[in-house]
Amino acid sequence: MWRILSSIILLNLNHRKIFKVTIISEFQEQHAKRLIESFMAVTGKDLITSHEGVREQDTPKINIPKKNIPEKNIFAKSKSVGQQLFEAPFVVVSHNGGDDPILNYGNLAALDLWEMRWEDFTRTPSRKTAEPEFRDDRAVMLKQAKEKGYFDNYTGIRISRSGKRFLIKKAIIWTVPPVIGSKDLDAQKNGQAATFSSWAYLDE
Numbered sequence: 001m002w003r004i005l006s007s008i009i010l011l012n013l014n015h016r017k018i019f020k021v022t023i024i025s026e027f028q029e030q031h032a033k034r035l036i037e038s039f040m041a042v043t044g045k046d047l048i049t050s051h052e053g054v055r056e057q058d059t060p061k062i063n064i065p066k067k068n069i070p071e072k073n074i075f076a077k078s079k080s081v082g083q084q085l086f087e088a089p090f091v092v093v094s095h096n097g098g099d100d101p102i103l104n105y106g107n108l109a110a111l112d113l114w115e116m117r118w119e120d121f122t123r124t125p126s127r128k129t130a131e132p133e134f135r136d137d138r139a140v141m142l143k144q145a146k147e148k149g150y151f152d153n154y155t156g157i158r159i160s161r162s163g164k165r166f167l168i169k170k171a172i173i174w175t176v177p178p179v180i181g182s183k184d185l186d187a188q189k190n191g192q193a194a195t196f197s198s199w200a201y202l203d204e
Contacts, residue, residue, distance in 0.1 A: 022087055022108070029082030031105050035094060035193050036081060038176045042150040048081070051090040051197040090197035091168075094176055095126035097189025102126065104191070113199065115161040131159050141173065142192060150174035154194075157202070164201060171196035 039047040085092060091110045095101035106114070106121045114121065114129065130138045134157055145151035154171040176191040 022083060024080075024082050024086055028086060028105070029080060031094070032082035032085040034176060034179070035092060035105070036085065038193070039172075039174055039195070042174045043152075043172065047092070047195065048084055048088060051088075051195070090195060091199070092193065092195045093129075094191055094193035096184075096186040097178065097191045098186035100125055100127070101191070102186070103129070105193070113160065113166065114158075115164070120161075129158050131157065131165070145173040145192060146175060146190070154196075166199050166201045168196045169198040169200075 036047045039045065039050075043050075079087070086107045088107055089109060091113060092105070092107045093103060093110045094105040095103050103121055103124050103126050106116075106118070111118060111121055116124070127135050127138070138156060141151055141154055141156070151173045152170075154173060155167065155169045156171070157165060157167055159165050171194050173192060173194045176193050178189055178191070179187040182188055
């Protein structure tokens with residue numbers, strides 16, 4: 001249920017361009033809908049289109065990673081909302097409502113940024129996305145987001161699996177309602193999600 005099944009390669013009539021369509025699981029499709037609906041409920045905005053035109057340009061001091069982030073293509077309109085969110089050129093992550101929340105979703109941009117496979121990402125405690133010295137500040141931000149429904153314009157430092165440090169900017173964190181009827185106790189509690197389209201690796 002948690003695994004990305006496969007990808008379909010599509011060629012145009014002249015066989016000059018190749019488009020890759022990711023096949024996602026039922027969980028990924030349904031969870032994407034939960035993220036989109038809850039984001040709309042607290043911000044009044046569409047999650048998929050909310051980042052258009054806001055990606056910042058590189059500066060001499062930073063490098064914004066772009067590899068493995070899919071570009072828009074002519075097949076976008078035929079994709080499900082789950083596929084659109086999973087292949088979106090901005091980061092979307094979420095964690096469950098456990099006492100030590102575990103990540104339960106990350107789109108391709110997030111997996112690339114944190115340098116993890118889906119299977120590894122969704123077994124990772126959310127707190128480990130930040131370095132130990134920044135976890136208290138992160139906890140305060142998450143508490144405020146939980147109390148108010150969402151927290152916007154967040155800036156913080158995160159760390160990838162290989163130890164690369166990066167600064168995220170203008171992130172929005174919001175509450176994701178529980179899954180009604182789920183057998184997973186942690187899924188029966190409010191989770192949280194975050195999205196951002198501006199990040200930069202930090203100089204060592």
